[in-house]
Amino acid sequence: MDGIDPIAKGPLAGLKVIEFAGLGPAPLAGQLLADQGMDVLVIDRKSGENFDQDPNRRGKRSIAINLKSKEGLELAKKLIAGADILSEGFRPGVMERLGLGPDECLKLNPGLIYARMTGWGQEGPLSSTSGHDLNYLATTGALGAMGKSGEPPSPPLNLVADYGGGTMFMIFGILAAVIERQRTGLGQVLDVAMVDGVVAMMGMVHGHLARGLWQNERQFNRLDGAAPYYRCYQCKDGKYIAVGCLEPQFFAEFVSLAKLPEEFLSYQTDKDRWPEMAVCIADRIVEKTRDEWETVFERSDGCVAPVLDWLEAPQHKHHLARNTYIEINGVTQTAPAPRFSRSIAGVPGAPVASGNDTDDILKQAGIGQQEIEHLRETGVLT
16 A cells, blocks of 8 residues: 555554454454554454455464363453453353353453454343344334335345444443543443444434435335435446435536436426436436446536446545555555555555464463473363
């Protein structure tokens, strides 16, 4: 990446995270924290698992411990005692059964920030049940607003509940707790529930509902695909463009550059006219290819963008100009984000195999090589 110092540490350097290996939003939170300089140490179940193509493992160190053994449990406690943050994404009660619940860990380390990631939260009638992004999203009202009218709601990948309501709120909670600890010297427990995060992101919709600006129907509102000026259209080559010209001045530029009827400007917000407007726009858009439309709207305020696939996106000129994507171990992935003017993060380290850093981690914790060999021989280090 041009302009990035590979030895820079990032704004979060000096903070240490103990992350218990898992899947989904908690590992992404750890990756993003590591990107900005935190020392993220993953406790894995066994050594030797290859993560070289998993971006969520980049920049992290790994130790493999048998947590079901007495010595393994004590070893984990020793590491936790020297950490700033603990991150786990198990069902409620799992860490307590291991002997590593919040009460035990905060006794060891009163300044510890103990971040718990679940879908349903630590309490409530669904807290002990399984679920995935789609299930969590379903109960918030958000999923019911996604997709076409008269058809089943459309899953928005797993971006909204897992990574929006989960990952981003975990990071927000951790950093808020770090700031609070600077005043009090005390840690605390974070109950990060994906359902809570999704609801928190829906303030605008709830406000619109209260003011009568949003109808409780799918594909009936400005932002859910009903408006002809906020949806995708198919082009001549079968590819798509995204049209998002909500404001009148942007809609006017779209109408002008697309050579659509000027009368559209007088009834942009008239829902009764939306169906005929959409047909007219679709008929016009299909006359050119996606790339031709991109050229028409280049550097304009018409709010039109090409819909790119996974392979096309890294080659888009805007992303290339900003070095948005990097490649690690042959895997195309995001560069560290957001960007800082001074405390710039270095290039993330490549993912390592589970247990890769066991000896170094233990030596830093004050454990000698002879004791490390004993722990390995007795199966404490897996």
